[in-house]
Amino acid sequence: MTIAVIAEEAGVSVPTVSKVINGRPEVAPETRQRVERLLHKHGYQRRVSPGDGPVGLIDLVFAEIESPWAMEIVRGAETAAREAEASVVISVLHTHAGPGRDWLERIAARRTDGVVIVASRLSTGLQGQLSARSMPFVVVDPEGEPANGVASVGATNWHGGLSATRHLLELGHRRIGMIGGPGDMLCSRARIDGYRAALETAGVPVEPELIRHGDFLVDSGHDQGHALLSLADPPTAIFAGSDMQAFGVFEAARQRGLRVPADLSVVGFDDLPLARSAWPPLTTVRQPLQEMADLATRMVLAMGRGDSAEARRVELATDLVVRESTAQPSLTPSSSQW
Amino acid sequence: MTIAVIAEEAGVSVPTVSKVINGRPEVAPETRQRVERLLHKHGYQRRVSPGDGPVGLIDLVFAEIESPWAMEIVRGAETAAREAEASVVISVLHTHAGPGRDWLERIAARRTDGVVIVASRLSTGLQGQLSARSMPFVVVDPEGEPANGVASVGATNWHGGLSATRHLLELGHRRIGMIGGPGDMLCSRARIDGYRAALETAGVPVEPELIRHGDFLVDSGHDQGHALLSLADPPTAIFAGSDMQAFGVFEAARQRGLRVPADLSVVGFDDLPLARSAWPPLTTVRQPLQEMADLATRMVLAMGRGDSAEARRVELATDLVVRESTAQPSLTPSSSQW
DNA sequence: CTGAAAGCGCTTACAG
DNA sequence: CTGAAAGCGCTTACAG
Incomplete structure (x- = not known):
């Protein structure tokens, strides 16, 4: 979203939008209001970095990270990310209710390449929002039944x-x-x-x-x-x-x-x-916690590349x-x- | 200070300086070094325009993450980052030798807000490179004596x-x-x-x-x-x-x-x-591992905002x-x- | 109060 | 590996 688009839609010139954004005084109140409304509607933000393509970031989302269990997941995700020359961003929600809207907006703003959600609930609304922003995601050990077509990784x-x-x-x-x-x-x-x-x-x-x-x-x-x-x-x-x-x-x-x-x-x-x-x-x-996280991360990375579109449920073997x-x-x- | 001035002084073109700043690989080592030195000397920073503030990412760099020790560090860093509406990126170097050039180039490319280096060696070369890109950093539990003026956090x-x-x-x-x-x-x-x-x-x-x-x-x-x-x-x-x-x-x-x-x-x-x-x-x-990481992250965040420029060594208390x-x-x- | 034109700092695509 | 040229999003100076 650029100011050129906003300008077009508001029926004003690019400099006028620029003035509104920068709080210049010489703008007519109605013009200002119309432009502000559009900026808000489109969630305008200055372009982060020109140039598209993968950012090299995978978001790993936990409800909590109190147990050494979480460390094994991090290690697995980090291994897969490193091999793909990407890095892992850790989010801890401190609630089992699943990520909220602020979180979604933050990862959208940083244009993450994909999301691995660990042992956390995933509302259908959130699923829609992730898809709307074409953000691939995979769930590890889902809480509650994952919806149809959601890729997930677990164990037997x-x-x-x-x-x-x-x-x-x-x-x-x-x-x-x-x-x-x-x-x-x-x-x-x-x-x-x-x-x-x-x-x-x-x-x-x-x-x-x-x-x-x-x-x-x-x-x-x-x-x-x-x-x-x-x-x-x-x-x-x-x-x-x-x-x-x-x-x-x-x-x-x-x-x-x-x-x-x-x-x-x-x-x-x-x-x-x-x-x-x-x-x-x-x-x-x-x-195999590390392998589970490694696999989930590879799946998300592949989905981001469009390599394997099909979402699937994978269960890795357990051993006594x-x-x-x-x-x-x-x-x-x-x-x-x- | 613009890249045009740096380019002039270094005797190279503007695009070349741009490539160095953004960690592009296609720059000759000597050219890169000359430019980096000048960037550092002039304390170059990207022109701040409204809206292109912090990216909301702090890089947390480990040599290894095998021990539950590392999880405590992650938890502390995550707490501080979350309060600042930022997220933590985990890097594991799998060597105690300190981060190499690829790593540096990757975090430069994503324009991280700051780096917290955990229990890892930090070559003087790397310090120069971090400074050249005006990337704030703090070391937790340094391996080897940290150089003068390097901010670090440890325990007594x-x-x-x-x-x-x-x-x-x-x-x-x-x-x-x-x-x-x-x-x-x-x-x-x-x-x-x-x-x-x-x-x-x-x-x-x-x-x-x-x-x-x-x-x-x-x-x-x-x-x-x-x-x-x-x-x-x-x-x-x-x-x-x-x-x-x-x-x-x-x-x-x-x-x-x-x-x-x-x-x-x-x-x-x-x-x-x-x-x-x-x-x-x-x-x-x-x-207090969590507090140590929390503090280091706050320090890096503050350095990024220019709040407290002075680098310092902090030791938190231990208790039997x-x-x-x-x-x-x-x-x-x-x-x-x- | 507005916008066409010039300009800014920077990046990209590409020829050498 | 380098840089001239074109381009980007945005801002400024200024004519209307």
Whole structure:
């Protein structure tokens, strides 16, 4: 949008528009008002940098970045961006409600090449606005069901939940607690469904009191871990839904004098680098976070180039990594001491 | 000061100067250097016209982002940027040698508002180039001594090293191991000097075999921890230099059947969020990483606005946080068992 | 109060 | 790798 276009539309000359923009006094009030209205309507801004083509920026949008989980996503995105000679811009919304209009206007102004939205809600309105500005976007681990035609990247969460639970069943556990993430996150629902499927296949009843929800961070693992261990008939194993929640369960277990894994088996989900050096080393379901973000970033970059127009849903494989936080159940778990 | 004047003085054409400013590759190295020198000498800045203000981007430059340490820095920078309605661009150089020319050209092309360089070397050449493009920059935790007049932010590392070591001395330890970071990092040298100062003040001899160097990550804590514990006369306490290295020392201790803190006391440095939920909860020196990055970002933003021209060195306070990884030395540390 | 014309600083396309 | 020429968006000086 240039002042020439505004001038044309307002039926005045280019210098007149220039005078309005610069607050010169010698402009007739009606002319000024007409021009101002048009400037506002078109969201006029001085041209950023002459010359089009990609700016070399990909926006990576988080609801929050409290967990080391986010760092893995950043690393993956950065790898893909660097290979394409682009850079990653980090936005943190501090709300799960999805980006608002100011955010949209800011990234529009800087003419980003594409947007990767991480674990955040995406209103249909926002989708329309991104498309209207021909801004490619891909969602990683969508919260809520992504609309049709929206490109997204996730992991095989259902299968991960299944194999975590099956591992515990094979060790001999029958009362297995589950701490999921937020109820509206797709990845969390899939993990819980995998857990259910494993129990049902093994003929073990699914007990609602054993299924809890957290926010994937340490504190909710701690709180829900205590809640589960306070039950009249407490679980002998907990599938914690995320590594951070598993660490919270570790804490809760220690506070109750329970040894992991002798008195309580714990399985995480993610396989963050920390899982290996935790004590005890955490049995967990590995999801390839870096590859997920790398792929999402490549997809957005490709969409920007028009290379592959088709939006798609990709799920990368998860793997159970058995370490030392799981073992056979002891006979009298809750009465054991160090 | 216009590019026409610079061109005249450099004996080149206006387009050539334009190319240098915009980081175009097709300029001969000597020409580029001559022009850059003149740009810097005259403090060239693009003519400010209403509407072509800041772009709203701050570049945050890491050598690596493997540790959760980096996430704290990102969070701090993001907070400051968001308040200024700007965004943070992440660059990872994957080398400690400092950014190269391509990187510089890319950020020049996108006309970033300022650069925050984290724990990375900064050649004098690069400083000149940043100045030539009137790009404000601030260094967080510089590697090597930052040149005069370079703005930098750090923590009171010397004092932190002193208080960590004094804490161990007060508990009764006399053989205290130290694992520093890379030898050329200022913050590491200061921590080691603080350690020495505490020992000397207490009249405890400083033994070179007890001082090791790592890279601040888990594995080097593990390796150097084993090295220290293999000594004929092993230490009863280790000041690990970083939280990640402390976790590595935890691992090494466990592998040798040593209990922390009964058989070995361990102190970290950083107070990452994880330190609290580790087992045992880690005694560590807290440095305010988020505030450090927040401040550095504010400084760069202010420099871009011309608010505070004076470059300065700021050190934020560190605090000893005593948790459960430190205790009095046992009488026969290395023969204890679980 | 307005706008045709000249001009500004800068960038781009292209010939050498 | 360089620069003459053309062009960009915008502003200024000035005639009407």
